[in-house]
Amino acid sequence: MNLAGIGLLSLPNWLIHISSSLEWGVASLLIYRYGKLCGRREIRVFGLSMLPHWVGSFFVLSYHITTDRIALLLDLSEVINLFGSISLLMATINLLKVREKTPVTSFAALMAALMFAGKPQSYMGADIFDAILQVSSVVYLTFLVLLLVLYRRDRTVFSGLTVAGFWFVVVFISVTVFFMYLATVKRGYASLSHDDLLHGSAESLLTVSNLMIALGAQRRIREFEAGKIPPQR
Numbered sequence: 614m615n616l617a618g619i620g621l622l623s624l625p626n627w628l629i630h631i632s633s634s635l636e637w638g639v640a641s642l643l644i645y646r647y648g649k650l651c652g653r654r655e656i657r658v659f660g661l662s663m664l665p666h667w668v669g670s671f672f673v674l675s676y677h678i679t680t681d682r683i684a685l686l687l688d689l690s691e692v693i694n695l696f697g698s699i700s701l702l703m704a705t706i707n708l709l710k711v712r713e714k715t716p717v718t719s720f721a722a723l724m725a726a727l728m729f730a731g732k733p734q735s736y737m738g739a740d741i742f743d744a745i746l747q748v749s750s751v752v753y754l755t756f757l758v759l760l761l762v763l764y765r766r767d768r769t770v771f772s773g774l775t776v777a778g779f780w781f782v783v784v785f786i787s788v789t790v791f792f793m794y795l796a797t798v799k800r801g802y803a804s805l806s807h808d809d810l811l812h813g814s815a816e817s818l819l820t821v822s823n824l825m826i827a828l829g830a831q832r833r834i835r836e837f838e839a840g841k842i843p844p845q846r
Contacts, residue, residue: 621677621680621681621806621807621809622677622806622809622812622813623809623813625813626809626812626813626816629813629816629817629820630673630674630677630816631674632820633670633816633819633820633823634667634670634671634674636820636823636824636826636827637663637666637667637670637823637826637827638667639827640663640775640778640823640826640827640830641660641661641663641664641667642660643660643827643830643831643834644656644659644660644663644771644775644830645657645660645661646660646834647660647830647833647834647837648660650834650837650838651769651837651842653770655704655707655708656708656770658704658707659701659704659705659707659708661704662697662700662701662703662704663697663700663701664697665693665694665696665697665700666693666694666697666698666701668693668697669689669690669691669693669694669697670690672686672687672689672690672693673686673687673690676690677806681804681806691745691746691749692745694749695745695748695749695752698749698750698752698753698756699752701753701756702752702753702755702756702759705756705759705760705763706759708763708767708770709759709762709763709766750786753782754783756779757779757780757783760776760779760780761776764776769842771829771830771833772829772830772832772833772836773829774825774826774828774829774832775825775826775829775830775833776829777825777829778822778823778824778825778826778827778828778829779822779826781818781821781822781825782819782822784818784822785815785818785819785822788814788815788818789805789815789818792805792808792811792812792814792815793805795808795811796808796811796812
């Protein structure tokens with residue numbers, strides 16, 4: 614029973630979802646603030662590039678409020694998240710100071726081309742939603758690879774905890790897919806949202822991920838204020 618919640622989600626599950634969204638917004642603000650403190654416009658741009666994903670989270674929350682009945686809200690969230698992943702990728706390339714027609718941009722273009730090489734496969738059928746979801750995933754994975762390159766080249770941009778937080782999203786996605794299988798195939802629910810325990814457990818991993826990103830950004834701010842990171846023009 615879901616007596617204490619709204620829609621399909623229980624109150625604890627709602628708290629997890631809202632916390633996850635707020636943490637991402639706070640992380641964006643902290644990264645922007647760090648970029649302003651150290652005088653690096655590229656870092657401020659990166660902080661702003663996180664905002665599309667934050668906006669997309671509100672569409673997901675709205676989708677759950679409607680008990681997952683208005684599919685357009687979920688579609689819009691995926692479209693926004695695609696732009697969000699592209700935004701993160703471009704901001705990271707900007708931090709790497711990579712210009713057009715470089716190996717990095719060619720690598721990103723190659724990954725995108727591979728996704729369009731065939732029709733997306735899904736148990737729900739090959740449709741636009743699946744294509745957007747898969748392309749967004751590839752763009753995000755490309756962003757993660759370049760984030761590691763950036764971290765190796767310049768340790769003053771992000772802390773290791775922030776980088777690990779962005780990578781931990783992959784764990785969240787993998788567990789969510791597995792839990793979706795358990796909820797729908799093994800436990801007989803209509804969707805993962807109907808299985809409050811598995812849904813909340815999966816979402817809690819995203820909360821951990823976003824918290825890592827935010828704490829890592831706050832750590833960078835403290836290090837800069839302590840004089841461990843020199844300001845740059």
